[in-house]
Amino acid sequence: MPELVRPGQQASPERVRRPRVLVFDVNETLSDMSPLADRFEEFGAPGHLATSWFAGLLRDGFALAVTGRSQPFSRIGEESLRILLGGVALRVGLDDAVAHVMAGFGELRVHEDVPDGVRALAGLGIRLVTLSNGAAGIAHRLLAEAGVRDEVEQVLSVEAAGVWKPAPAAYAYALERCSVDPQDAMLVAVHPWDTDGAARAGLGSAWVNRTGGAFPGYFTTPDLEATSLLDLAEQLR
Structure with missing residues (x-):
């Protein structure tokens, strides 16, 4: 393995071998992914929920991985959105809100x-x-x-x-x-x-x-x- 370089240091070819x-x-x-916050706001949810949602999505994916299981990103994303937005006053239906956020990945x-x-x-x-x-x-x-x-x-x-x-x-x-x-x-x-x-x-x-x-x-x-x-x-x- 290459010799470690502390964050902030410049590495030289002698210290870190170029990978293949x-x-x-x-x-x-x-x-x-910052535009996803706008998608939350467009249906009446706070934009900062985008960050909380993505962090929770990763957490749940990691939790499954620890036990040797896996689910598609889209399934975890959609179901965790439903839970997160379930108690939020929205200007659209929950199904539409979830679809709107998930569609945002296709426009990033x-x-x-x-x-x-x-x-x-x-x-x-x-x-x-x-x-x-x-x-x-x-x-x-x-x-x-x-x-x-x-x-x-x-x-x-x-x-x-x-x-x-x-x-x-x-x-x-x-x-x-x-x-x-x-x-x-x-x-x-x-x-x-x-x-x-x-x-x-x-x-x-x-x-x-x-x-x-x-x-x-x-x-x-x-x-x-x-x-x-x-x-x-x-x-x-």
Whole structure:
């Protein structure tokens, strides 16, 4: 495994070996999910509930993974929305509100740094794949509309792995599909729980810190910290 670099430090090629494959998380790492708050407000719910809902959605997916079970992202999302919005005064029916939020995933766009960052990373000769806890179709559309689908070798979902990240089997599924050993792959994500899970599965890890936040000390320190995908490309150059 590469030598660890503390968040905020610049890595050098001597300290972190360039991976053969970069495995990108999708939700929030590539996609800008902030517009979902507007969707909540459009039917009368507070926008901040979008953040609470997504955090709860992940929690429940993780809880299933701990017991070796899995459910599709869409099912957990829809049912948890019904529970969350059940006590909220809405301007539309509950079914319509749930459908409106879930449809929002089909209209999300990537963060501004993603198109140029993906092209820069592909230009280094690194193979690029995605691994999402969500549906592969969402990632396909997201990348295609950003004009970088052709730069990504495979669009993978944990639905085929049978368990959500950060369970080790989810990362193992991606490694198997790419025919690489863990030490030759690096997970790229904005979520510390995801970079930690990848590190514990033997992969390298890159934390994308667009907001300047602090990395939790109870997780495995990522190999790299980058402010954007372009910054990550520069560090791996």
